[in-house]
Amino acid sequence: MTEQELNKQxxxxxxxxxxxxxxxxALAFYSPDYFDHDRSxxxxxxxxxxxxxxxxxxxxxxxxSDTRHRIDDLLADxxxxxxxxxxxxxxxxxxxxxxxxxxxxxxxxxxIYRFQQGLLRERWCRERHSTRSLLxxxxxxx
Numbered sequence: 645m646t647e648q649e650l651n652k653q654x655x656x657x658x659x660x661x662x663x664x665x666x667x668x669x670a671l672a673f674y675s676p677d678y679f680d681h682d683r684s685x686x687x688x689x690x691x692x693x694x695x696x697x698x699x700x701x702x703x704x705x706x707x708x709s710d711t712r713h714r715i716d717d718l719l720a721d722x723x724x725x726x727x728x729x730x731x732x733x734x735x736x737x738x739x740x741x742x743x744x745x746x747x748x749x750x751x752x753x754x755x756i757y758r759f760q761q762g763l764l765r766e767r768w769c770r771e772r773h774s775t776r777s778l779l780x781x782x783x784x785x786x
Contacts, residue, residue, distance in 0.1 A: 647759075651759045652718050655715070657673070663713055667705055671697070673764050678692075682767070707738065712731065712732055726757075731752075732748055732750040733748065734748050735779060739775070745779070751778060
């Protein structure tokens with residue numbers, strides 16, 4: 645298997661770990677010096693980008709259940725993997741001060757990952773909606 649195919653499989657495995665709620669396994673895919681070029685509100689906490697990522701994983705794991713990622717496109721070139729990803733999850737815990745609604749929220753994103761020595765070293769991400777905006781829309785619809 646080529647390095648590009650291995651990196652694509654690593655993305656599949658990462659998202660499967662997140663869906664299974666295995667945060668330690670998910671975090672093992674990231675380099676200690678991981679850098680996020682597009683830190684979201686949940687990824688803003690922490691002294692390092694890696695610490696902020698761990699914080700976000702824990703916040704979202706506590707606030708959402710039944711998380712399911714679907715990879716719509718997955719392309720690799722050199723040390724980078726580009727993915728078009730859809731995710732849905734049930735809002736079952738408080739997040740950003742918004743109480744749980746029990747509703748399923750959905751979002752789409754375009755992500756570019758850069759690998760270094762088999763670990764995720766950098767990420768660029770564009771989401772269709774912020775998590776907060778999706779929750780506020782859901783809350784308003786309740």
